[in-house]
Amino acid sequence: MFQLSIISDLLRIPPHLFHLPTEEAIKSELNIKYANKVIHKLGLVISIWDLLEIDDGLLKPGDGATYVNVRFRVVIFKPFVGEVLTGWIEKCTEDGIKVNMEFFNDIFIPKVYLFENSKYSSEDNAWIWEMDEETKLYLDVNEKISFRIEGEVFTDVKPKGPDNTTNELIAGGANTNGVNGNGVNGNSDITNGTNDKSKEQTPPFALIASCQTDGMGCCSWWE
């Protein structure tokens, strides 16, 4: 589920951090830049693990900050294909089931990857697995569910240009996180969840899962 990746980057250390020990300042700047963000084609960054190499700082005329080349390791959330994970059902729709893992919410189980003989019932707002003629098993919202990862989808979310509607100004704050240079795409919109706009957006990193073999589905079925 988690892995370490080595990344190198040129990092700007602003003058107000000069009083801190170098390592501390770099770690904190790196965490601001990377934590809880999706790196394209890699995965979701949890936090910085450790620093491997710190070069001497470089100066740039007209700027009080130093620029430091660092090599460091980060903890990445990137499940491999075939891995079994657990989460909670967030939403059932006719197309499939959306699963929530608290820190990561973009997991989708399409209906073709559900158990055979599964049906969606709009009255119950649940998927029902008709195992045989008598047994019906329900996949309800908020059930704890096991699923197998089938694939990952990365979308390069480009930073949006300025939008001058008043709504945008009021909604403010949260959305501006999406604008982030250097290929690190903002993910905080997704974690905030409450924002209507973010729901329409395609997530930068999504997982496709399946739920059709023994041991998958609600955890309570197999205990």
Place this chain on the structure above:
Amino acid sequence: MKIEVSRDNLLSNFEVYEHLKLIQSENNWNFTLGGEDGKSQKKKKRTSHLIDLEMITRDLSNYLVKTGSSNTTNVNSVVQLMLGLNQYSLEKIEKLEILNSLPRSIVTLYSIIEECDQRFSGEDCEAILALVQENFPLPDDEQIIDQDEGEELDASNMDIDEEEVQGDYYGEDIVEEEFEQETYTRKTGDEVTIED
């Protein structure tokens, strides 16, 4: 930014959780790991620039505690489990998955190990399950948890569901085992820390 090595090493949930605990203590955040949001959040001025890190630390550690099927997480049991699993011809990734999900039944074990029925005999599977159970005993089992492992249970590792169960336990224990001072104090100790 340049990705030099995309997969340098794999990490187990346990290692990530330990790392999160470290981050949390370094930054003095008030939320208790695994618990609901801290009540004492007002006390500390929020360092808003690390808000992303704080959010992911809180959510992820909540998740890890909720899904973790054992309360006893210490380095020793992880090492013991790995040494035990090395006897079997398991892939590295399969061992990692066993450690992460701690299977308790044949079905869950089969779902983790590919072609389990062809590669391992029934006895082997049972032995793997026993190994998991031995090193990571189920917390709310009727079986009595070993005394020393019991002491390592602390509020931060408590499952939320278990909180409810604990109440019943508590009552029963007093009636049946009033004289067993040690168990009694331990259970009360837990009670207090949870309510904290």
